[in-house]
Amino acid sequence: MRVVVARSGGVTGIAVRWVVDLGEGPEYSDWIVLIEACPWDDEPDDPPAPDRFLYLIRANGRRVTLPEQRVQGPWRELVDRVRAVGTPERGRALPPLDDLDATDDLDTADNADTTDDAARTRGDDRPNGPRGSDGPA
Amino acid sequence: MRHFIIPPYLLAHLADSAGDRFPRAAEAARQALRNDEPVRLARAAHPRYPDFGEGTPRTAFAREPRGPQRTIYDARNAEELPGHRVRAEGEPEVVEDDAANEGYDGLGETYAMFAEAFGRASIDDRELPLHATVHYGREYDNAFWDGERMVFGDGDGEVFTRFTASISVIGHELGHGVTQATANLEYQGQAGALNESLSDVFGALVEQHSRGQDAATATWLIGAELFTDAVEGVALRSMKEPGSAYDDDLLGKDPQPGHMDDFVVTTEDYGGVHINSGIPNRAFVLTATAIGGSAWEAPGRIWYETLTGGSLTETSDFETFATATVATATRLFGAESPERAAVVDAWATVGVPVTE
Numbered sequence A: 001m002r003v004v005v006a007r008s009g010g011v012t013g014i015a016v017r018w019v020v021d022l023g024e025g026p027e028y029s030d031w032i033v034l035i036e037a038c039p040w041d042d043e044p045d046d047p048p049a050p051d052r053f054l055y056l057i058r059a060n061g062r063r064v065t066l067p068e069q070r071v072q073g074p075w076r077e078l079v080d081r082v083r084a085v086g087t088p089e090r091g092r093a094l095p096p097l098d099d100l101d102a103t104d105d106l107d108t109a110d111n112a113d114t115t116d117d118a119a120r121t122r123g124d125d126r127p128n129g130p131r132g133s134d135g136p137a
Numbered sequence B: 001m002r003h004f005i006i007p008p009y010l011l012a013h014l015a016d017s018a019g020d021r022f023p024r025a026a027e028a029a030r031q032a033l034r035n036d037e038p039v040r041l042a043r044a045a046h047p048r049y050p051d052f053g054e055g056t057p058r059t060a061f062a063r064e065p066r067g068p069q070r071t072i073y074d075a076r077n078a079e080e081l082p083g084h085r086v087r088a089e090g091e092p093e094v095v096e097d098d099a100a101n102e103g104y105d106g107l108g109e110t111y112a113m114f115a116e117a118f119g120r121a122s123i124d125d126r127e128l129p130l131h132a133t134v135h136y137g138r139e140y141d142n143a144f145w146d147g148e149r150m151v152f153g154d155g156d157g158e159v160f161t162r163f164t165a166s167i168s169v170i171g172h173e174l175g176h177g178v179t180q181a182t183a184n185l186e187y188q189g190q191a192g193a194l195n196e197s198l199s200d201v202f203g204a205l206v207e208q209h210s211r212g213q214d215a216a217t218a219t220w221l222i223g224a225e226l227f228t229d230a231v232e233g234v235a236l237r238s239m240k241e242p243g244s245a246y247d248d249d250l251l252g253k254d255p256q257p258g259h260m261d262d263f264v265v266t267t268e269d270y271g272g273v274h275i276n277s278g279i280p281n282r283a284f285v286l287t288a289t290a291i292g293g294s295a296w297e298a299p300g301r302i303w304y305e306t307l308t309g310g311s312l313t314e315t316s317d318f319e320t321f322a323t324a325t326v327a328t329a330t331r332l333f334g335a336e337s338p339e340r341a342a343v344v345d346a347w348a349t350v351g352v353p354v355t356e
């Protein structure tokens, strides 16, 4: 499974993206718990605020767009974790997000209409694998 | 009215806003301001201002602005605002805190440009106190205007240094406050790119005004102080040559277009507001270099009065804005003026049609 945090905006206007490809490592179920703790369906429609970052987060067949002010609680935990593990890629030469969607679909094709239950099951199906396989692939 | 000496900013405020409730006070204020007309307005004499019936020329405000009321706060690397107060107006420098002192000085330079060039009394034209918070967050690569105050991060130290280091960025953030208080352009799509561009224009004008640079010698760079030595680039943006500010292994290439043919369609950054701002940015530089002299004078005034003049809506697009700048130039300088011609040529060069 691929987790993407794409940050755009800010006064610099320089986009940054962190991508983490999760294998069946020991932390896989932790990631799933964290991902599923996020309120994916509560996408805010706050009016845009000048020079604030805009986050697009994708994981486990879901996606959400959040202004940085809303990156709180489990969202903040998820974003900080992805940033800690993933390598930042900057600038506009990044592949369009739709290309990342396609890659993500490869991993989650069996899971396109993920519900909370399905995601939990999927997490449970993949408990502890060999260590060290959850870094960027 | 009570009898004490009224500073010009207050006269101007009365002339502007007292009309309905206190018509005699408003007229008295207008009369006082007319008697106090700055000499440097002579070139733009009244007969060339047929539409100034609603008030006095705004630059008449500029003689003795009351001055900024600044307060600097330190977030101490947390993300809570406003943080701890470290310096208020008139207090000595904060020992060993460059960010706090740069923020204080930058707010002062920004206040001075708006006051002296446009007669604007702070962000809201009503002497709003200026608050800024420095050391926001950890390795925070950003600065923003949160609707009430400016907020500055320290940068990550690898790509970006502290954001207070750039006076054009400080002016940019305060510019967002001015836009919010006036046309309130929504921060999305073309209106958002105009919002961004106006902040870049004001940021550049603050820098040029503080350094005494004219349009020809100015750098027209935004955030020239922010990159570390590790980055191949000169600034965040080049208003003069959009797309040329950086080309770096880590950052990629500056994506700004300088012509409508290259307008970027994207869902990121609220429709690429920091990217497509390159187009109106370049139009301003073309206007300013064609007119010559200090860019905060005629060119800045055309842009400023377009923003504040009431003809824009929150969703105005490039074409609406361009057309409005031509109308402002006509009103201020006349239909046959070189100033108006410069504006028309500039928008044509960047591919934005002007409807007349």
Ligand SMILES: [Zn+2]
Residues within 6 Å of the ligand: A011, A050, A051, B172, B176, B196, B199
């Ligand atoms: Zn901005």
